[in-house]
Amino acid sequence: MTQVLYITAHPHDDTQSYSMAVGKAFIDTYKEANPDHEIVNIDLYKENIPEIDVDVFSGWGKLRSGQEFDALSAEEKEKVGRLSEIVEQFIAADKYVFVTPLWNFSFPPVMKAYIDAVSVAGKTFRYTEQGPVGLLTDKKALHIQARGGIYSEGPAAEMEMGHRYLSIIMQFYGVPSFEGLFVEGHNAMPDKAEDIKQNAIARAKDMAHTF
Numbered sequence: 400m401t402q403v404l405y406i407t408a409h410p411h412d413d414t415q416s417y418s419m420a421v422g423k424a425f426i427d428t429y430k431e432a433n434p435d436h437e438i439v440n441i442d443l444y445k446e447n448i449p450e451i452d453v454d455v456f457s458g459w460g461k462l463r464s465g466q467e468f469d470a471l472s473a474e475e476k477e478k479v480g481r482l483s484e485i486v487e488q489f490i491a492a493d494k495y496v497f498v499t500p501l502w503n504f505s506f507p508p509v510m511k512a513y514i515d516a517v518s519v520a521g522k523t524f525r526y527t528e529q530g531p532v533g534l535l536t537d538k539k540a541l542h543i544q545a546r547g548g549i550y551s552e553g554p555a556a557e558m559e560m561g562h563r564y565l566s567i568i569m570q571f572y573g574v575p576s577f578e579g580l581f582v583e584g585h586n587a588m589p590d591k592a593e594d595i596k597q598n599a600i601a602r603a604k605d606m607a608h609t610f
Contacts, residue, residue, distance in 0.1 A: 533573020
């Protein structure tokens with residue numbers, strides 16, 4: 400069965416957030432078009448995503464040295480064990496849908512914590528003599544992003560780092576298909592905000608049939 404991870408990084412729901420509203424339209428339509436696929440909702444604001452801290456490094460070091468998992472401290476077990484669950488869930492899925500706003504030219508920090516959690520050598524990529532090679536060569540991904548201003552053209556395009564970062568990460572993992580669906584300009588043009596939102600929702604529904 401095809402499994403889709405629907406990964407959201409916004410503290411608000413679809414009634415308050417443009418990215419979440421467009422994301423909901425996409426995933427609802429995708430479900431209707433693919434009733435046999437499994438959708439796993441991951442709200443990063445509600446997930447336990449350990450930071451890569453001293454306990455994690457210490458725990459990883461013990462495991463690399465050949466020690467058993469039981470040799471780890473309680474803190475190390477909790478954090479290292481949870482990080483392992485996150486990356487195993489990620490690599491087991493077939494498709495990824497990331498939903499984020501553009502905050503300070505990037506995305507909320509919970510998304511970076513999630514990417515850190517799944518960027519594991521031997522899982523999502525591996526090192527070779529020629530450099531790192533991605534291991535997720537049979538996956539596909541989509542990023543739905545709301546931008547209050549216009550970042551698709553002009554000088555501001557160089558300032559957008561959220562989608563560009565995810566694009567680089569997906570390439571690093573070897574994901575061959577990564578698309579972007581952007582909702583932009585609603586804060587800059589409040590009189591057109593509803594039209595911008597509805598247009599993005601329509602595009603999301605169309606994309607859901609081919610994703």
